[in-house]
Amino acid sequence: MNIVILAAGLGKRMHSKLPKVLQKVAGKPMLAHVLETARRIPGDNRIVVVLGHGMQQVKQALDLSSETCAVQDRQLGTGHALKCALAHLNPQEPTLVLYGDVPFISGETLERFVSQTQDKALGILTVRLADPTGYGRIVRQDGAVARIVEERDATPQQKAIGEVNTGIMLLPAGRVGPWLEALPCANAQGEYYLTDVVGLAVSEGCAICTTQVADALEVAGANSKEQLAALERGYQRMKARALMASGTTLVDPERIDIRGTLSCESDVEIDVGCVFEGDVRLAQDVRVGPYVYLKDAEIGPGTEILPFSHIEGARVGASCRIGPFARIRPGTELEGQNHIGDFVEIKKSRIGLQSKVNHLSYIGDTDMGRKVNIGAGTITCNYDGLNKFRTTIGSEAFIGSGTELVAPVAVGDGATVGAGTTLTRDAPAGKLTVGRARQTTVEGWVRPEKRQKG
Numbered sequence: 223m224n225i226v227i228l229a230a231g232l233g234k235r236m237h238s239k240l241p242k243v244l245q246k247v248a249g250k251p252m253l254a255h256v257l258e259t260a261r262r263i264p265g266d267n268r269i270v271v272v273l274g275h276g277m278q279q280v281k282q283a284l285d286l287s288s289e290t291c292a293v294q295d296r297q298l299g300t301g302h303a304l305k306c307a308l309a310h311l312n313p314q315e316p317t318l319v320l321y322g323d324v325p326f327i328s329g330e331t332l333e334r335f336v337s338q339t340q341d342k343a344l345g346i347l348t349v350r351l352a353d354p355t356g357y358g359r360i361v362r363q364d365g366a367v368a369r370i371v372e373e374r375d376a377t378p379q380q381k382a383i384g385e386v387n388t389g390i391m392l393l394p395a396g397r398v399g400p401w402l403e404a405l406p407c408a409n410a411q412g413e414y415y416l417t418d419v420v421g422l423a424v425s426e427g428c429a430i431c432t433t434q435v436a437d438a439l440e441v442a443g444a445n446s447k448e449q450l451a452a453l454e455r456g457y458q459r460m461k462a463r464a465l466m467a468s469g470t471t472l473v474d475p476e477r478i479d480i481r482g483t484l485s486c487e488s489d490v491e492i493d494v495g496c497v498f499e500g501d502v503r504l505a506q507d508v509r510v511g512p513y514v515y516l517k518d519a520e521i522g523p524g525t526e527i528l529p530f531s532h533i534e535g536a537r538v539g540a541s542c543r544i545g546p547f548a549r550i551r552p553g554t555e556l557e558g559q560n561h562i563g564d565f566v567e568i569k570k571s572r573i574g575l576q577s578k579v580n581h582l583s584y585i586g587d588t589d590m591g592r593k594v595n596i597g598a599g600t601i602t603c604n605y606d607g608l609n610k611f612r613t614t615i616g617s618e619a620f621i622g623s624g625t626e627l628v629a630p631v632a633v634g635d636g637a638t639v640g641a642g643t644t645l646t647r648d649a650p651a652g653k654l655t656v657g658r659a660r661q662t663t664v665e666g667w668v669r670p671e672k673r674q675k676g
Contacts, residue, residue: 223267223336224311225260228303229253229322230274230294235446241276243322244283245450248457249481249499252444254284255325261288262329263336268315270307271322299413300389301405308399317393319416324443326457327390331440335433336392343429344419345392346370349438350384357386358417360432367430370417375409385434387417388441397428465492487523511545519550522558539575557592574617586610587629591617597641599624616651 233242243253253271260269273280274294281291292307304319311317318336320327331347339345346367348360358370359380370387371380393401401419409415423430435441439460444450455476461484462475470486472478477494484498487506496510500518504510508521511529519533527533528545535552544550544562553570556562560573563580571588579585581598587610588602600621602613611629615621619633622641633639634651642658649655 223263223265224315224317225263225267225269225320226304226307226311226317227253227256227260227269227271227320227322228300229256229280230272230277230297230303230306231323232275232297233323233445236450237447241280242445244276244280245444245447247325247444247450247453251283252325253280253322256320256322256327257284257286257289259327259329259332260320263318263332268310268312270310272303272307274303299407299411300416301402301414301418304398304416305402305405305414308402311398313399314395316395317398319389319391319393321389321443323445324389324441325453326442327440331435332390335390338433339392339431340429342394343431344394344397344423346420346430346432347388347390347435347441348385348432349388349435349441351386351438352384354381354384354386358389359383360385360387367420367432368424369421372409372415372417374411388435389416389443390441391416391419393419394428397423482517493529505540514545518552588613588615590615591619591635593618594621595619596621597623597625601626603628619649 229243231242236242236245238245244251269289270292271286271289272292272294274297277293290310292310294303294306335345335347356373358372359376360383361368361371361380401422404422405414405418407414420430439456442453442456444453458478458480459475461480462472462478465486466472466475469488471491473493478492479497482498482500482502484502486504489506490504490508492510493512495513497515502516503520505521505523507524509526511527513530514527515532517534520537522538522540524541525538526543531545531548533550536550536554538556539558541558542556542560545564547564548562549567551567551569554568555572557573557575559576561578561580562568565582566579567584568579569586571585571590573590574592574594576592577590577594579596583596583598583600584602586602587604589612594615594617603626604610604613613627613629614632616633616635616637618636620638622639622643624642625639626644628644628646631645631648633649636652637649638654639645639649640654640656643655644657
């Protein structure tokens with residue numbers, strides 16, 4: 223099957239330097255959603271993307287290495303856009319037409335549409351809308367499709383029709399070229415409408431099959447920022463409903479943003495304003511506080527993430543308590559029962575079972591054992607301006623507040639490092655190590671005062 227994605231539009235109403243199909247919804251450009259769906263359709267399919275405005279931007283932003291790109295230099299309608307792809311199509315195969323600004327069409331719907339369209343028939347995906355304003359109406363005679371009439375060309379009686387064309391079509395093999403050559407442009411816009419192939423099919427006695435999509439969100443497009451926002455909210459509502467149906471508690475389903483995949487086990491609770499990107503997995507009994515950001519993270523059972531925390535590219539074990547205002551960066555692994563407190567940042571580190579980093583600390587490039595206590599204001603100095611070095615902290619070590627660990631350095635099992643220490647050599651196991659500058663009081667010293675301006 224040929225799959226053609228029409229993505230050449232300018233998108234004037236977006237008022238943006240980005241081409242319309244690069245406008246983001248659910249965390250990705252609209253065209254990226256369509257490409258992912260097209261790539262998942264079973265079969266030996268040939269995908270052609272028709273580009274025009276901002277072609278180089280689109281190519282740079284998206285991986286189109288496995289697709290063929292056709293060029294529509296002038297935007298003269300959907301029929302003209304498909305004609306620009308003709309040279310890249312296999313005429314012996316049917317052609318499925320998709321749109322780069324209709325991001326949420328599902329693979330399941332498309333597979334059902336293709337399977338329900340008879341061999342050598344013209345397939346039209348339709349939807350029934352309470353308010354069909356702006357859409358081409360499906361005009362039927364004796365139940366059969368006679369033609370599609372665009373909004374600007376419709377009579378008042380035709381505008382009252384609720385069944386509309388989604389634009390998604392399946393054109394039979396051998397018909398695409400002749401039909402596109404025969405398309406008229408006698409309409410209000412002087413454009414070549416792909417929908418006019420319906421009239422040509424009827425005149426030639428070609429069977430027309432329609433499949434109706436159940437959820438209008440799947441076939442909704444966006445031509446303006448307002449419509450883009452409506453798409454976003456519709457998508458988030460759909461995701462929220464699915465989560466709640468599987469047992470997840472959402473404090474307010476209107477205030478959640480899923481920009482990737484979010485999987486939740488039983489009895490997960492998510493508060494308001496949370497953002498999920500990439501692949502996020504929440505085990506049973508996880509509680510996520512308000513305004514938490516999670517990206518490519520795996521959170522173990524019973525863990526609580528307090529407000530305004532940020533976790534990316536990390537694996538968090540069971541029964542941890544994180545935040546508020548904690549930042550867990552890529553490459554971090556918390557083994558479990560860890561306390562990571564307010565204004566703590568951890569990067570590319572392994573934190574052993576039951577170890578705690580409770581306040582105002584930075585732990586980077588560190589291997590930490592079990593039951594370690596890190597005092598407030600502790601910093602691992604892991605970067606010398608050129609290279610990164612690792613710090614090792616043994617099990618049951620105690621690091622006093624305000625300590626600087628200058629890597630590469632190791633703290634032995636059960637060692638204690640006194641508060642305010644700058645550790646530049648290894649601290650032996652089971653002993654107290656203190657490294658402070660000598661405290662001095664300077665007699666007779668007077669604090670300088672600012673001179674009064676004359």
